[in-house]
Amino acid sequence: MTPGQRRWVFLVAIAALAAFYLWGLAGLPGFGNYPGPYGTIIDHNAAAQTHATGVVSAVNFEYRGFDTLGEEFILFIAAIGVSTILRHLRGERERPAREEALDRDDAMAADAIRMTALLFVGPAVVMGWYLASHAQTSPAGGFQGGVVLATAVMLIYLAGQFLTFRRISPVDLTDAIEATAAGGYVAVGVAALVMGLPYLSNFLPLGGTPGAVGSSGTIVVISLFVGVEVAAAFVLIVSEMLEQTLLVPEGN
Amino acid sequence: MISAASGVVTPYTVPGWLMDALQATVLVLVAAAATGVVLIRQRVRQVVALSVYGLLLAVLFLVFQAPDVSLSELSVGAVALPILLLLALAKVRERDR
Numbered sequence: 056m057t058p059g060q061r062r063w064v065f066l067v068a069i070a071a072l073a074a075f076y077l078w079g080l081a082g083l084p085g086f087g088n089y090p091g092p093y094g095t096i097i098d099h100n101a102a103a104q105t106h107a108t109g110v111v112s113a114v115n116f117e118y119r120g121f122d123t124l125g126e127e128f129i130l131f132i133a134a135i136g137v138s139t140i141l142r143h144l145r146g147e148r149e150r151p152a153r154e155e156a157l158d159r160d161d162a163m164a165a166d167a168i169r170m171t172a173l174l175f176v177g178p179a180v181v182m183g184w185y186l187a188s189h190a191q192t193s194p195a196g197g198f199q200g201g202v203v204l205a206t207a208v209m210l211i212y213l214a215g216q217f218l219t220f221r222r223i224s225p226v227d228l229t230d231a232i233e234a235t236a237a238g239g240y241v242a243v244g245v246a247a248l249v250m251g252l253p254y255l256s257n258f259l260p261l262g263g264t265p266g267a268v269g270s271s272g273t274i275v276v277i278s279l280f281v282g283v284e285v286a287a288a289f290v291l292i293v294s295e296m297l298e299q300t301l302l303v304p305e306g307n
Numbered sequence: 308m309i310s311a312a313s314g315v316v317t318p319y320t321v322p323g324w325l326m327d328a329l330q331a332t333v334l335v336l337v338a339a340a341a342t343g344v345v346l347i348r349q350r351v352r353q354v355v356a357l358s359v360y361g362l363l364l365a366v367l368f369l370v371f372q373a374p375d376v377s378l379s380e381l382s383v384g385a386v387a388l389p390i391l392l393l394l395a396l397a398k399v400r401e402r403d404r
Binding site: 198 | 374375378379382383386387390391394395397398401
């Protein structure tokens with residue numbers, strides 16, 4: 056095919072795509088309009104039924120808890136996949152971190168960057184735990200909390216504390232924590248089965264007041280498990296990638 | 308949208324036109340940042356631009372009333388993804404040397 060013919064194929068295809076796209080846009084409901092009944096029903100009943108005022112969390116960890124379980128395992132499998140693909144290959148050896156540092160002129164980040172990064176570690180840890188443990192009262196939840204917690208660990212790396220980063224997140228330990236937390240979510244569901252309830256039923260006491268931190272039963276428990284799992288998965292992926300930058304083919 | 312249009316008026320209610328203006332502004336900024344990411348050819352700079360784009364996307368989600376999605380985007384789009392890309396670039400550079 057000549058470039059000229061190829062251009063024609065492209066132009067016809069893009070025109071057809073544009074036509075379909077515009078046709079689809081024309082059929083959309085008006086901006087900001089929500090025609091479905093589902094959201095309205097949830098809005099009216101979630102707080103009374105689950106004692107969670109964070110309705111998004113009530114949907115994620117209660118009404119559609121099974122979907123979220125699947126989503127959590129997507130991340131779990133992704134992390135497993137990364138650590139399987141990025142394993143040490145035969146004929147690769149690890150360069151000692153010290154040698155790596157000597158090798159680069161700019162190995163150390165600027166003092167301002169290191170200070171700023173270290174300053175944010177504490178707040179990020181507090182924020183992460185707050186988000187993961189307050190799914191029931193705020194627009195937070197395990198996933199958000201988990202990624203913020205993982206960010207705290209990454210900030211330590213950004214601050215140039217590579218050896219500290221490695222010490223606080225050894226791959227085997229991170230792996231084990233990730234698996235345990237993922238299993239914890241499943242276990243909450245199984246616990247409901249043991250009590251003769253449907254899988255992932257909210258079997259814990261809901262607490263007196265909707266919106267109280269101790270209310271909403273299993274929602275906050277699941278959220279915490281998700282938080283730990285997500286944090287471990289992200290740290291695992293980053294450490295695996297980090298190890299790769301230290302590996303050199305044998306003979307170099 | 309927390310605006311007069313939703314019918315509920317609180318001390319924190321933002322006038323509808325202001326919310327519209329804010330949403331339009333952030334949409335334009337996101338489009339500009341996305342174009343910037345595509346146009347920048349130098350890879351490390353491109354990653355930094357991608358991080359800024361992630362930050363703007365987080366603001367976009369916040370302005371469209373999805374604070375939970377915004378928090379995730381803030382960490383994943385502005386921090387985690389750029390770090391992964393920088394590490395990958397470091398590895399590629401190592402191999403080329």
